[in-house]
Amino acid sequence: MKYFARKVGFFLATLWAVVTLNFLIPRIQPGDPAELMVRRLSGKDNALDPAQVQAMRAMLGTPDGSLWEQYTAYLADLTRGDFGLSYTYYPFPVSEVIGQAIWWTVVLVVVTQVLAFVIGIVLGTYAAWRRNGRLDSVITLGSTFLGTLQPFWIALLLLYVFGYTLGWLPTSGGYSAATPGFNGPFIQEALTHSVLPALSLLIVAPVGWVLGMRNTMIMNLGEDYIRLARAKGLPDRRVALRYAARNALLPSVTGFALALGSVLAGAILVETVFDYPGLGRLMGEAVGAKDYPLLQTLMLLxxxxVLVANLVADLLYGVLDPRARRSES
Incomplete structure (x- = not known):
């Protein structure tokens, strides 16, 4: 029990640090969002009117007061789920803008990452168990080659072949003419539009899991407990799955949580190529428009x-490996 309490305590402390940094970083950046918007509307060569800048600050809800007052107000807004107004999609609140895009990314990125993890673990386990065989060579060399490719380059290639040349799949957007909602035509269009973005991420994503699982399992196959299991006459399937694969899976569980941190970064370019209405494209728009409330909320989200995924991985690690709990006590 001490192991789980310690992990939850670290999670809460790290969460507080992240929230505080997310508050401080935009405020130490040079420039004023209100001045940028006024200059954009009036023209770069025209002089700024202080009254217009002040009116823009009031319209955008730019915080004022001391830094401590802003910090306490920021924490209070977080507890209410109030992240301010988006400068790009004004007057819509940030929570509404993100709420419309988050499910596109959840369906696209999270599903592809889970599939990549499962495919990589299965292929890595089989390659390690049948190491030095023909299929092991194909899996290893193929994974090494695919690992040199970039998702956005694959996205451009798939877009050219299956979108423009063959015309089999749509080239942009999340849907075409269907009315958004839980209905057959919309679901069909959403799935069709997600095929190419999903393939762009799925082709490269399993590579790390394949190679990592293979190497870790090969090391475990040389341990004494594996020799003992074979000497006792246990079936090969049980030795591979219950003994070798279970212990080799532990680093991959932690690595899966850490990999979620780079998911959104990779999705930015892929979603931009396909004009897919997810968080990746939204973050790209926020950076280009200097939409600080939207960008700040996306970074916090x-x-x-990632912190929640790491907490879940730590808790699962304690369940899968009793030695971790014993070392804490």
Missing amino acids: TTVG
Whole structure:
């Protein structure tokens, strides 16, 4: 029990640090968002009117007061789920803008990452168990080659072949003419539009899991407990899955949580290529438009998601490996 309490305590402390940094970083950046918007509307060569800048600050809800007052107000807004207004999609609140895009990314990225993890673990396990064989060579060399490719380059290639040349799949957007909602035509269009973005991520994503699982399992196959299991006459399937694969899976569980941190970064380019209405494209728009409330909330959402995934991985690690709990006590 001490192991789990310690992990939860670290999670809460790290969460507080992340929230505080997310508050401080935009405020130490040079420039004023209100001045940028006024200059964009009035023209770069025209002088700024202080009254217009002040009116823009009031319209955008730019915080004022001391830094401590802003920090306490920021924490209070977080507890209410109030992240301010988006400068790009004004007057819509940030929570509404993200709420419309988050499910596209969840369906696209999270599903592809889970599939990549499962495919990589299965292929890595089989390659290690049948090491030095023909299929092992194909899996290893193929994974090494695919690992040199970039998702956005694959996205451009798939877009050219299956979108423009063959015309089999749509080239942009999340849907075409269907009415958004839980209905057959919309679901069919959403699935069709997600095929090419999903393939762009799925082709490269399993590579790390394949090679990592193979190497870790090969090391475990040389341990004494594996020799003992074989000497006792246990079936090969049980030795491979219950003994070798289970212990080799532990580093991959932690690595899967850490990999979620780079998911959104990779999705930015892929979603931009296909104009897919997810968080990746939204973050690209926020950076280009200097939409600080939207960008700040996206960064906070991404970081908190990684922290939660790491917490789940630590708790699962304690369940899968009793030695971790014993070392804490």
